[in-house]
Amino acid sequence: MLSYSSSILIALAALLVTCHALCKCPGIAGPPGIPGGDGLKGLPGSLAAKHHSVLANLKHRLFRLEAALALNGKIRKVGEKILASNGKKVDFVSALKSCEEAGGTLAAPKNEEENKAIMDIVKQYNQYAYLGIRKGEASGQFRYINGMPLNYINWHQHEPNSKGKEKCVEMYTDGTWNDKKCDRNRLTICKF
Template sequence: MLPYSSYILIALAALLVTCQAASKCPGISGLPGRDGLKGLPDSLASKRHDALANLKHRLFQLEAVLSLNGKIRKVGEKILASNGKKADFASALQSCEEVGGTLAAPKNEEENKAVMDIVKEHNQYAYLGIRKGETSGQVKYINGMPLSYSNWHQREPNGNGKEKCVEMYPDGTWNDKKCNMYRLTICEF
């Protein structure tokens, strides 16, 4: 399990990476120069710019160290991390949300492989941030968006409405499962 401070740093790194990619960070937007800090005296704008640049550099260093130690995996704009603990679906989701993330939900083959690598490393099935809706056969990401990618195991999903959650096997394939089972927690940021 990572120390609490590591989760904070992971969440901050993920936020900065996401903000930089989307260019939607209030007051950050690409680490602005003086033009992006209108209304501040030049000396304060310069100090703020330097502080933000230093913070960005430190966060990327920490991200690199955590990646080298196998604590996180970066895939595209996502950062994946696991505390190595097993929990039921609701508790796993809550654990991820408490540190600013959500349950890992692969949206393409590359992301699925990154999640699978963590599943293999821990040799445990993991819940995904995917659930079956009330309508039979309807599968969605937990944010309500329709599923855009899937990697179902042969003859899955087959829970006939009784298995609302989705787990990943060590081979990267998916299975519908009851939500009260204990599975590995993998978060995405």
């Protein structure tokens, strides 16, 4: 059962993702490279104005909710991404599944700023966390879970060492990475 704050976070993330994906939120930029649009063209003026007012109010409320969650340490914002943890320690497959069910994916840093934001959550819980990175079956190289090659790494000294069947990646509390077996219980941190 999800906590109240987790439910709010999931609803917020789903709304923001939908809003950005559809490019229909006035005053909120769409995804990079996709021109924005208010999505209200063709509506009668009074109806469009009403929708603009409702959307502006919703945007303001979402901003306040996002700020409150950030202030309470429930989420971390980095660029356009939101990172959050449910505080649970589970195996890699379960962590990935819970993030996907919430509308996100396992957090995987693509630069130093994102690595630091994930590390802040790891430190807050004082627990190692899985990253959305796995060793490719065919290539044997570590890749993001979407199959793309890593464009940023922060391996701990002498890692990855690939002892046995270490196909997953965990983050230590100092922000460095270690290859690890996927059946260990680690903190779940999702990216939205």
